[in-house]
Amino acid sequence: xxxxxxxxxxxxxxxxxxxxxxxxxxxxxxxxxxxxxxxxxxxxxxxxxxxxxxxxxxxxxxxxxxxxxxxxxxxxxxxxxxxxxxxxxxxxxxxxxxxxxxxxxxxxxxxxxxx
Amino acid sequence: xxxxxxxxxxxxxxxxxxxxxxxxxxxxxxxxxxxxxxxxxxxxxxxxxxxxxxxxxxxxxxxxxxxxxxxxxxxxxxxxxxxxxxxxxxxxxxxxxxxxxxxxxxxxxxxx
Numbered sequence: 205x206x207x208x209x210x211x212x213x214x215x216x217x218x219x220x221x222x223x224x225x226x227x228x229x230x231x232x233x234x235x236x237x238x239x240x241x242x243x244x245x246x247x248x249x250x251x252x253x254x255x256x257x258x259x260x261x262x263x264x265x266x267x268x269x270x271x272x273x274x275x276x277x278x279x280x281x282x283x284x285x286x287x288x289x290x291x292x293x294x295x296x297x298x299x300x301x302x303x304x305x306x307x308x309x310x311x312x313x314x315x316x317x318x319x
Numbered sequence: 320x321x322x323x324x325x326x327x328x329x330x331x332x333x334x335x336x337x338x339x340x341x342x343x344x345x346x347x348x349x350x351x352x353x354x355x356x357x358x359x360x361x362x363x364x365x366x367x368x369x370x371x372x373x374x375x376x377x378x379x380x381x382x383x384x385x386x387x388x389x390x391x392x393x394x395x396x397x398x399x400x401x402x403x404x405x406x407x408x409x410x411x412x413x414x415x416x417x418x419x420x421x422x423x424x425x426x427x428x429x430x431x
Binding site for chain 2: 210244245246247249292294296307308309310311312313315
C-alpha cells in the first residue's frame with residue numbers, strides 16, 4: 205500500500221544533542237510537510253517542500269531545519285534540542301499543481317523526548 | 320485569515336449514542352474541508368473530506384456536510400463504538416501557501 209513512513213517512531217535525545225527524524229513516502233507526492241504537535245494541541249506547520257522549493261513558516265525557530273534529497277525522502281534536523289522541543293513530529297504529503305488542491309496524508313509520527 | 324472553531328471537549332458518550340462534533344470556519348476563497356482522527360500515540364488519519372458546497376463526506380459511519388451558508392462542517396455518527404474514542408480535528412485548506420488550518424481538536428471518549 206502507498207503510504208507515508210516515519211522513522212523512528214520514538215526518539216530520545218539529550219539536551220543540545222543534534223537529532224534527525226526521517227520521512228519517506230511511496231505516494232509520489234510532490235509536496236512534503238513537517239508539523240510539530242505538542243500534547244493536547246493541534247499540529248503546527250514548521251515548513252514544507254513544494255518539489256525542491258523550501259518554504260519556512262515565519263515563526264519556525266532557526267533550530268529546526270529540513271532536507272529533501274529526493275522526491276521520496278525528507279528529513280527534519282533539530283540542531284540543538286531544548287526541553288521545549290519534546291513533541292510529536294508529523295510528516296505529511298500531498299500532490300499539488302495547476303491550481304488543484306489535494307488532501308494531505310500523514311505518517312504515524314515520531315515522538316521526541318529530550319532529556 | 321483562515322480559522323476553524325471546534326466545540327470544546329472532551330465529549331463523553333455511551334456506546335451506540337449519537338455523535339455530533341460542531342465545526343465552523345472562516346476562510347478567504349472556497350476552502351476544502353476535512354475531518355482527521357488521531358488515535359492515542361498515532362498520527363492523523365483522514366476520516367472524510369468535502370471540496371465544495373453541499374458535498375457530503377462519509378466514511379466508517381461518519382458523515383459531514385459542507386454548509387456554505389452557515390460556514391459549518393459538523394461531524395456526525397449515528398451510533399458510536401468504544402473504538403471511536405480518539406481526538407477529532409476539523410481542518411480547512413484553501414490552496415494558498417499549501418497550509419492546512421486546524422481546529423483545536425475534540426476528544427471523544429466512548430464508554431460501554
